[in-house]
Amino acid sequence: MMARHLKIAGVILVIAVIGEAIYLARLRHRVQRLFQTSRTEEQIRREITQPSLVTPSDVKVKAKLFWGSAVAAATLEPVEVELPLSAEPVQRSKQIINALIASAPTAEQRTLPADATLVEFYLLPDGTGVADFSDALATATPSGIVSEQMAVDSIVKTLAANVDAVRRLKILIHGQEVETLAGHVDLTRMFPVRAVAAAAPEKSAPPTEKAAGGVLTR
Numbered sequence: 001m002m003a004r005h006l007k008i009a010g011v012i013l014v015i016a017v018i019g020e021a022i023y024l025a026r027l028r029h030r031v032q033r034l035f036q037t038s039r040t041e042e043q044i045r046r047e048i049t050q051p052s053l054v055t056p057s058d059v060k061v062k063a064k065l066f067w068g069s070a071v072a073a074a075t076l077e078p079v080e081v082e083l084p085l086s087a088e089p090v091q092r093s094k095q096i097i098n099a100l101i102a103s104a105p106t107a108e109q110r111t112l113p114a115d116a117t118l119v120e121f122y123l124l125p126d127g128t129g130v131a132d133f134s135d136a137l138a139t140a141t142p143s144g145i146v147s148e149q150m151a152v153d154s155i156v157k158t159l160a161a162n163v164d165a166v167r168r169l170k171i172l173i174h175g176q177e178v179e180t181l182a183g184h185v186d187l188t189r190m191f192p193v194r195a196v197a198a199a200a201p202e203k204s205a206p207p208t209e210k211a212a213g214g215v216l217t218r
Helices: 002-049 089-102 136-140 145-162
Strands: 059-068 076-085 118-123 128-133 168-173
Touching: 059 089, 059 145, 076 089, 076 145, 089 118, 089 128, 089 145, 128 136, 136 168, 145 168
Parallel strands: 128 168
Antiparallel strands: 059 076, 118 128
């Protein structure tokens, strides 16, 4: 009698284990489908807001992009990424900044908000680059001197390493000059680009004094 009860209990246990395995398999499959759907929606959003910038004359090169260091906090480090880049400086600047936004190695190394988009990039005859970003750059960048400075420095250093024609950078938000990025870093000033040593990772410097000059018009 005891042996029969043990057998019944064993069968029930086996059925329970099998049922649990089936449930976990279905749950894993459901999570994977949700993840794939999320990725697809993100890709669609980027295709709409950031159309492909590839041109027939683009050449694949090893570009150097600056993201947050994986080992040292508040530090930028260069990462070599193979990208198709144009020789034309405005187009090349757009491509390199879009890659900086979209291709961060990890979420922790991201310096610019995932929802930020580069609305337009202009290059003036004197080498001044004007990067016009969507509102998300200001609203989604974490407020704080370190995070804001790293966001600006990552753009400046990435341009310095890949676009020789850009000498200095002006950052606009939705076509307008704003006082700060998210409350700290001064965006009314110009940021030197060619003077930046982009070869080695370095700790982000604190913001400098406000430079003279008004709104940059185009």
